[in-house]
Amino acid sequence: MMPRRQAPAVSKKRKYDESYISFGFVDSNGSPLCMLCSKLLPNSSMAPAKLRRHLETVHPESKDKNKEFLFVKRTVIESQKYDACNTNYQ
Numbered sequence: 001m002m003p004r005r006q007a008p009a010v011s012k013k014r015k016y017d018e019s020y021i022s023f024g025f026v027d028s029n030g031s032p033l034c035m036l037c038s039k040l041l042p043n044s045s046m047a048p049a050k051l052r053r054h055l056e057t058v059h060p061e062s063k064d065k066n067k068e069f070l071f072v073k074r075t076v077i078e079s080q081k082y083d084a085c086n087t088n089y090q
């Protein structure tokens with residue numbers, strides 16, 4: 001007897017993957033944060049296809065941005081992030 005209930009959306013959290021940096025996104029408390037427009041997308045958008053679509057539709061000119069540029073930008077954002085909420089770190 002296994003109750004087959006559908007998992008509520010909140011229980012299946014998507015996880016940030018390092019490769020999402022190439023779409024211009026960083027992890028912000030479990031949600032993808034666009035470094036180009038500082039927009040925080042819902043956790044349900046934490047998927048390569050969705051992140052890429054954001055990049056291609058909102059920032060088509062940044063598609064070919066230098067990866068190095070994104071990494072530098074992330075370093076800046078992360079240093080601020082850890083400053084603000086380092087207790088949240090697992």
Ligand SMILES: [Zn+2]
Nearest residue numbers: 034036037058
């Ligand atoms: Zn954006």
